[in-house]
Amino acid sequence: MRSLILRLIALGMLLLLVAACEAEATPVAAVVPDTPTAAFSTATAAPPLHYAVAANANGFIPTDERITIAEAALIDQLGDDATSEIVQATYDVVTAYGLYEDWQVSPISQRITVIMNPALPPLDENAITEAIRTASDVPAIIESLAIPGAVPIMENAADTTIRAALANAGYPDGIVLSGIYENLPGAELWLGQLQANNIEIQATAAPHAEVIQAIVNGDVHIALIALTSDEQRAELEAAVGVGNIIPLYEVGISYAAAPGIDVTFTASGWPIPSRSTPTEPVPTATAPD
Known part of the structure; x- marks a missing residue:
């Protein structure tokens, strides 16, 4: 009986010794993946378009259509010759009643x-x-x-x-x-x-x-x-x-548009300008390393 007790004591001491010798686990740092971010854009807003109405069309563009045009461009009423080079160099679109050399003709008369x-x-x-x-x-x-x-x-x-x-x-x-x-x-x-x-x-x-x-x-x-x-x-x-x-x-309606300007038309034939949309690459996310 005494021999059995001594053996059990010896076994317990051996187990304690083994446990004390085991290496302590090292904590593993959590890995947080990089969050994809959109490429930073340096683009600035385009300046407003400038739109001129010739004197012979003064007051004749219907109110609802003038509002539509005003949403696309800043409108000025001309008092001078709409066909002058200075006027056409100043505005993105110039429009008038009538047919003029080198001007585009509205499809709606x-x-x-x-x-x-x-x-x-x-x-x-x-x-x-x-x-x-x-x-x-x-x-x-x-x-x-x-x-x-x-x-x-x-x-x-x-x-x-x-x-x-x-x-x-x-x-x-x-x-x-x-x-x-x-x-x-x-x-x-x-x-x-x-x-x-x-x-x-x-x-x-x-x-x-x-x-x-x-x-x-x-x-x-x-x-x-x-x-x-x-x-x-x-x-x-x-x-x-x-x-x-x-x-x-x-009566016809004509207009002169600067390069890079697209035009659609109101119900009564007046041009509505917009900037031509260039083909640009779609921004992509930055992939994590």
Whole structure:
């Protein structure tokens, strides 16, 4: 029995001695991988584009379209010759009514058109609608506007028999019609021609969409509008009939753009500039070592 106890004591001492001789574990440092980082960009914001509108287009760009252009460029109204080299060197885009040498032509031109509503008397009388046609002296309007490349569509000149025709139709004191019109080159001249022939149009200026709506709804006797597509004309023909749509003249829009400028167009043909987008490498992340 004593021998067994001595053996157990010896075994315990041996185990303690072995444990004391074992090497202490060394802590392993945690490895934290590098976080990929995007390459640092030194690019600076591009300067704003500068956009000039010629004097002959002053006030004729619709408000909503002018806002769209203003979102793309700073707009100045020119008082000088838009075709001068100084002007074109100063601006990224210069635009004007008309056709000019070495300028680009907008794909959208404006056909200044009279729309008559035969559902409202006295425009249901042929004598009255013919008097309006005859009073519209298109060559005089074209001459006064002096827009290069403006094209007359209806070429009748002044007629001195209109007042007599109105009197013979039962309107010796002339007629008064309700109207609506877009603010267009020549609009005031046309209204003045009718007034001079005893045809008074009590008209208000309105945006394009409102003019269309007034015609389609039959709210007015007569309207003056710029048509820019066959779809627009078809809509109005359905409302008033083909014979009550009278195209007067057509005016184009041109522009000069600096190199590196791309252009799209508003609904009525005015250029909207943007910088050409160069092809650049896509920034890549920095890989860890």
